[in-house]
Amino acid sequence: MHDHHHHAIQLGAAWEPPASAAADDRVVWTRRFGRPAGLGPGDRVLLVVSQPSIAGEMVVNAVPLPPLVAGASRWAEDITPLLQDRNELRVAVAAASTIDHAPARGPHGRGPLPSAIGMVALEIVPADDGTSGPATA
Secondary structure, eight states, rough: OOOOOOEEEEOOSSSBBSOOOTTTTTTEEEEEEEEOOOOOTOOEEEEEEEEOHHHSSEETTTOOOOBOOTTTTTEEEGGGGOSSEEEEEEEEEEEEGGTTTTOHHHHHOOBBBOOOGEEEEEEEOOSSOOOHHHHHH
């Protein structure tokens, strides 16, 4: 029996920072990404956030996902049915929770997420990994 032969794609950099806080004092970080290459017919793509220390809202291609829970060791959601050739992930968090952390910006004004949000990745889970059922944290 093999344990978890999946592939992870880190979404660590190239996040577009919030222009400004929204009316409800939330800031939105945006990350665009392509459909992962080489997906098989039964493969699933999980959006995973490791070690979030603040709560937030996750949205993929304008579809809201279950909320990000502060203090969770791992948040995961199957986004396979939502994937398009080009995708947009938005993470909305309270402005005050990220105010003390302004990551360095790279070219085009993009950079990493504030560390309080956690590490974001796409995990490709093969159809034959022996797991079934919904992917929830």
